[in-house]
Amino acid sequence: MTTNRDTATSAFDTDELVINMGPQHPSTHGVLRLVLRLDGERVIDMDVVIGYLHRGVEKLTEQRDYTQIVLLTDRMDYVAAASNNLGYVETVEKLMSLEVPKRAQYIRTVLAELQRIASHLVWLGTHAMDIGAVTVFLYCLRERELVLDLFEEYCGARLTYNAMRVGGLPMDLSTGWEAKVRAFCDLLPGKIDDYETLLTNNRIWLERTKDVGVISGADATAIGLTGPALRASGVRRDVRKDEPYAAYKDFDFEVPLGTRGDTYDRYTVRLIEMRQSVRIVQQALDGMPDGPVMGKVPRLIKPPAGETYHAIESPKGELGYFIVSDGQSLSPYRLRVRPPSLCNLQALPQLARGHLVADVVALIGTIDIVLGEVDR
């Protein structure tokens, strides 16, 4: 942003310097614009400007019927599309009090956990690259390719899966798919150890992440943080354990908790979560029942009049759907999505105040936001 000769030097005057980070910036994970007020290098205040990727998903849902909306949910958090589908589909089933066959629930859990691993891999890659460790980015994406191949084999798409329907799943698993998933589950823990050797006790990584963006449990809950960002502050809150959905009640897995609520805790929490996801997938594959994958669903989905809110644990946090149906038309009267990325992003100004510009880059990475979900 070139300014004329004199203002360029006045950049040194002791009064504040206002710079724009984004919306086109290498490390804002999408079209996010931060207006930073700096005193030298220190961030005094930050105004977050969003809406550049607003496609009006909630308005679109009022023109589409319940099956077509699954496509829209894919494109909100495009890094974790399976979780979006799962959240939406389960809310509609709750609205219509539909019974989903056990096998479909197990497959849905496997898909959701694979999606969590893929989303955390993208998070780790971009977060590490922002702080300078470029190699980790390449390693993470190599593993993510394996997950994408699994999804492609199941539902034909790598990013926007459209893999679930109200009442169950459109298609059953192809033969050999489970063996491939097991192979991936055996491979991943070793790879996570590789990332740990590169980063976990790397002095420079520790110095860039320890005590950066500290937030206490109470503040985190109040500002609306959910998911790994909240659990890193020591708050025991995981929708998979608190309000078990799909087949989660049949599996045992730990929910990792952080102590200080800084960037390093959020990093360790997410790594442990990846390992736990592998355990869940393995348990799900072992206990996979037979049977149909699609419940009894009327041809024209027309839920009874009423409203409900149902939340699932997406990789970013609590992803909730609030659907109001008027009982007459084929499309929902009102569909509201509770986006974890937006609520986590709201905490950014509080986290960043007092830190340096270089930390803001690390903080954007640590709250793991995807602008598709923030702007909807």
Next chain:
Amino acid sequence: MIDMVVIPVFKMLVVITAVLSAVAYMVLLERKVQAWVQVRLGPMRVGPHGVLQPIADVLKLITKEDVRPASADRFLFTLAPILVVVPALIVFAVVPFGTSTTMFGKEISLYITDLDIGLLYIVSVASIGLYGLILGGWASNSKYPLLSSLRASAQIVSYEVAVTMTLVSLIVTAGSLSLVEIVKAQEAHGVWYVFIQPVAFVIFVIGALAETNRAPFDLPEAEQELVGGFHTEYSGMRFALFFLAEYTNMIVVSAVGVTMFLGGWLAPFSSVSWLAWLGLVPGWVWFSLKTFLLLSLFLWIRATLPRYRYDQLMRLGWKVLIPLALVNLAVSAVLKVLL
């Protein structure tokens, strides 16, 4: 007449071409090493295994349009890259590649000159290179390059102190400023100074990394924060000069490191009898081998380590390296007197 003019000019030409081709292939090597570390192939398209990639880069940079922002200061904008490249190249005048060989009947020493203030010459020329950075950032007259050029110069000035201290502690052990004498002293001592002064070597490598804006200290060009650093506004030939200077500085620093710590052109394990045949290999081969070793250390560090934040970098420089270097200097002085 011959000795005064023809031979030095010939030597200079040889050294300049050697350095420039080394820089070109260093760029390719860096991209290859980083690619192998990151499980990918690196440039493969130009020539077999991307061997001709450096030539392609040079051609691209030369033919690319040389844009200069309108509000930039014309005179300084062109002066800055020159002020960066020239100091980087003229340091090689003092670096000894080997003792002397006889070529077509005449005794030729494998270094351009043997200044008895060689080391001081290197340090002072390196401090001139600083101007190019600052003026480059100032001349492009926009906020980001200005900020990053000041960061770069502050970083270089503070690490220069630490590096100079380590070199001084080496002069104390070697007893002379001239690089040729230092290598001869290592030969006399029979042991490389890296074993006598391990702490100094560590500080030197860290300082060198910081002084050439490399690896964990490549803050000024950190894309994530200052969008391209001080050469954002440069393109085409001028950018090529900045790029050239960075890699030449890397070679300079590793060459100096090798001369001071790893016994310039000395063959390793000269004292071990059954390894004596290593001595048959000419000196300058050993020198380039060791320099290559130090350079690959740079590349390897760049591929793995994340980046320091600016204030941590300065704290490390001032509160850790400089005191350590001073203590090292004091200790080596005392040892010199006692031994």
Next chain:
Amino acid sequence: MADPTPAAPRPAPAAEKKVAAPTGPPDPPPPDDLARPAYLEPLTAALPGAIVHTSYWVGDWTLITTSEHWVAVLTWLRDDPRAAFDACADLTAVDWPAREQRFDIVITLYATTRRERVRVKIRVADQQAAPTACGVWPSANWLEREVFDMYGIPFAGHPDLRRLLMPDEWQGHPQRKDYPLEGPGELVLEAPDDWIAMPELRRGVEIE
């Protein structure tokens, strides 16, 4: 393996049978045998007359109150140890144009310790300022800004009421049911000089 045929293509909305426009969700009262949540009794005792109606459906508890008691009820729900709703999960609005008090403001609360959810609703007429919940939970800040952006409901006492998603100079509130779905229409812009006349055209089509 029953391969469900994709849902029948949407019937052409030609003859939409005349049905009274919906005026709000049914909010069925809770069945008598169902155990009331622990905080309901003390809440009605502490704030008499605040809770207009309680509803239970498909597993969700909903309390309906009025905008006067809105902040009081929310603060009580947050502070009382029996309720301890320390997280405001979501705050949104629903537009029922047929109704006189047009908008439903719906807040979904969650008690982290007791792992329980509740939904609290109030009704607000158009242009009527709704009390802000930012004082109770800071997370409501952006949620209310989005409701203001999408529905045009001003929140009294909100620290920084600006549009969240739409550009600041945007006219109209897109999420309303009566927001026009097409602009003045592409057909009009056949000839290039229409493009120049565009501003008058837009002024002509009144988008409130």
Next chain:
Amino acid sequence: MGTAIAFYILAALILTGGVLVITAKSAVHSVVWLVGTIIAIAALYVVQHAEFLAVIQVLVYAGGIVVLYLFVVMLVNLKRPAEAIVHPQRRERTGLLLGGALLAQFAAVAFYAFNSPQVGTAATYSARGNVEAVARALYVEYLVPFEVASVLLLVAMVGAIVLARRDA
């Protein structure tokens, strides 16, 4: 013969550099010319066989002090040109005249007193080279001034920090 050529080239460089330093419009340009002059002076010292001084000149002066100038010039570049206000009592012409008169006097004294062909300027007083000689003198004969100079630098450092501190 070589020193004559070198002398005249370097003298020309130094004088033009000096003139440009005081006549350049932009302060940054004059700093750049100052660097040029100082490096030329360092080259001059090499011609006079004072190698150690030459290297110190480049290292300390050009590499340190003038960088300080460059930082301050960039920091203090005004919104309006520095020379806008002219003080009424300013007499530039008399300044120039005085300068010229002083120069004439210096030249006269210099040529008159030292024109007699004394011994050349080759300093061959110590075989072990200039650095050893300067070091020996510095740490033997002039040890006390050396310590005083280091104290002076320390005081200057403290002073500069106190003055330039922002909340001072």
Next chain:
Amino acid sequence: MTITPGHWLALSAALFTIGLIGVLVRRNLIIIFMAIELMLNAGNIALVTFSNLHQQVSGQVFALFVIAVAAAEAAVGLGIVLALYRNKETVNIDEITVMRW
């Protein structure tokens, strides 16, 4: 033709005069500081010339001390300029006429 000390001193004198004129003529405080640096360098050249003339190294040692003093002077001087600029937004010497600001 051989270079006599007179040539060196003439050069030193010329440089000194240029510095002096710079101090007298220019109004920007920083340019004045630079002119003073020029004068100091002129002094150094003379010192080195005399050191060679009298075959003594003390002249060069003195030149070293002059550089040290110049460094100290530059540091403190520029510190004052900065403090001044921060308070009065100017470095034009004509505007700085009041002892107290």
